[in-house]
Amino acid sequence: MPVQPNRIKDILDRESAGGEVLVQGWVKTRRSSGAVTFIQISDGSTLSDLQVVVEESCPDYPLVDSLNTGASISASGSLVPSQGRGQKFEVNAGSLAVLGLADPETYPLQKKRHTLEFLREIAHLRPRTNTFGAVARVRNATAFAIHSFFQERGFQYIQTPMITASDAEGAGAMFRVTTLDLKDPPRQNGEVDATEDFFGRPAFLTVSGQLEAEIFALALSNVYTFGPTFRAENSNTSRHLAEFWMVEPEVAFCDLDGLADLAEDFLKSVFAYVLEHCPEDMEFFNRWYDKAAIETLNGIIESSFERITYTEAVRMLQASRESFEFPVEWGLDLQSEHERYITEKRIGKPVVVTDYPSGIKAFYMRLNEGGDTVRAMDVLVPRIGEIIGGSQREERHDLLLDRMRQAGLDERDYWWYLDLRQYGTVPHSGFGLGFERTVQFITGMQNIRDISPFPRTPKNAEF
Ligand code: 4AD
Ligand code: MG
Numbered sequence: 001m002p003v004q005p006n007r008i009k010d011i012l013d014r015e016s017a018g019g020e021v022l023v024q025g026w027v028k029t030r031r032s033s034g035a036v037t038f039i040q041i042s043d044g045s046t047l048s049d050l051q052v053v054v055e056e057s058c059p060d061y062p063l064v065d066s067l068n069t070g071a072s073i074s075a076s077g078s079l080v081p082s083q084g085r086g087q088k089f090e091v092n093a094g095s096l097a098v099l100g101l102a103d104p105e106t107y108p109l110q111k112k113r114h115t116l117e118f119l120r121e122i123a124h125l126r127p128r129t130n131t132f133g134a135v136a137r138v139r140n141a142t143a144f145a146i147h148s149f150f151q152e153r154g155f156q157y158i159q160t161p162m163i164t165a166s167d168a169e170g171a172g173a174m175f176r177v178t179t180l181d182l183k184d185p186p187r188q189n190g191e192v193d194a195t196e197d198f199f200g201r202p203a204f205l206t207v208s209g210q211l212e213a214e215i216f217a218l219a220l221s222n223v224y225t226f227g228p229t230f231r232a233e234n235s236n237t238s239r240h241l242a243e244f245w246m247v248e249p250e251v252a253f254c255d256l257d258g259l260a261d262l263a264e265d266f267l268k269s270v271f272a273y274v275l276e277h278c279p280e281d282m283e284f285f286n287r288w289y290d291k292a293a294i295e296t297l298n299g300i301i302e303s304s305f306e307r308i309t310y311t312e313a314v315r316m317l318q319a320s321r322e323s324f325e326f327p328v329e330w331g332l333d334l335q336s337e338h339e340r341y342i343t344e345k346r347i348g349k350p351v352v353v354t355d356y357p358s359g360i361k362a363f364y365m366r367l368n369e370g371g372d373t374v375r376a377m378d379v380l381v382p383r384i385g386e387i388i389g390g391s392q393r394e395e396r397h398d399l400l401l402d403r404m405r406q407a408g409l410d411e412r413d414y415w416w417y418l419d420l421r422q423y424g425t426v427p428h429s430g431f432g433l434g435f436e437r438t439v440q441f442i443t444g445m446q447n448i449r450d451i452s453p454f455p456r457t458p459k460n461a462e463f
Helices: 008-012 061-066 116-120 130-152 210-220 256-277 279-288 293-302 310-319 336-347 397-406 411-422 435-443
Strands: 020-033 036-042 050-055 072-081 089-100 203-205 222-230 243-252 306-309 351-357 373-381 385-392 428-434
Touching: 008 020, 008 050, 020 050, 020 089, 036 061, 036 072, 050 061, 050 072, 061 089, 116 130, 130 222, 130 256, 130 279, 130 435, 210 222, 210 243, 210 411, 210 428, 243 256, 243 435, 256 279, 256 293, 256 351, 256 373, 256 385, 256 428, 256 435, 279 293, 279 435, 293 435, 306 310, 310 336, 310 351, 310 373, 336 351, 336 373, 336 385, 373 428, 385 435, 397 411, 428 435
Parallel strands: 050 089, 306 351
Antiparallel strands: 020 036, 020 072, 036 050, 072 089, 222 243, 243 428, 351 373, 373 385, 385 428
């Protein structure tokens, strides 16, 4: 009798039946037929369940009545070819143990289709469903693919701070971090006195690790971050979270064209990895959530991304007969409806849009000749719109300082960032990939709240 439990995935990967196995997991369903009870269990190692067959002659047979959906069990027995359809093997139970009961009167996850909205309310149990198990496994594979891509190319993984005093995007959408007594904060001239606060100054949760990543790129050349970022913007959409993970490569001696090449290779490599390593989960999404999920990814891997400038994008939108909710005019930002129109309806594949107006982009982006536009790029994909935002960085000290002042930033807060342009500055570029948006795109899931295991959105921080 094996002492170590066997994971269901490993069992199902076996060439042939035979031998004794010990399986542990959660009951999906139970049904009886005459003197035999069939229990489907899952352990999350794979989408597939494993059937445990308990015959009346099994000494633990009296336990089967308590094995309701959600109960946890341990079963051992011989692995035999399955009689049922759709499964390779099953376990003929020699012994059974109930580890934890689940009362069928109150257990919220019953054997039926629950809505995704309902499942969000039970985020502590939804990982046990097929959908959320599959999301978790694809998320895991995507994270691994991201690290592999950069590690294979000699990028150093760096960790940037979550608590920061500077606004990396200059957009003011930051969560304040404080230990001051909110009922009675210390005051100085009527204002809250931040010098009394934990860090002796106002501090926030970071919106991006970019500025610190630049420090390391200007020393180690090629680096990337992969960590949580926070945005206090009141966006209640299917693609915004207040807390999400971002992947931010930063590359020295690289211009915007080189960065766009990197972004394209990167996305293709991540998609290919997931298709190869999660075939079963991807089939599941393709069947239940987006009938074109796999085909879309394969199409992207095989073709090259389109590249257009912002100005061309605006012309394209203006020439269209589409009636958009938001206005299209040179100088205004592209809205998600515009991005989707371009990538879905006009181009039909990912698009890299470059050279946005300087007035709508962050202070650190490199100014183009003439000063109207900056060397920004957004990568747009069907269904999601912007999945990557990046730029060549302004490496010229005086121009950067001008841009900061125009943006109304206090240059004293960014002295070290300016210093990098005083000492050994080099052309460099980087981008940020939204991790949840990437997994959302891969899986074809509609809502980013079903990609983050514990979504943080306005008025919602349960679990
Ligand atoms: O375009 P963003 O704001 O770019 C930056 O933060 C740069 N500092 C990145 C860099 O150049 N190193 O964000 C980058 C990506 C977006 O393209 C999007 O995929 C994702 O992060 N993102 C969000 N994902 C979920 N919820 C939100 N609220 C997001 N905001 C941005
Ligand atoms: Mg952006």
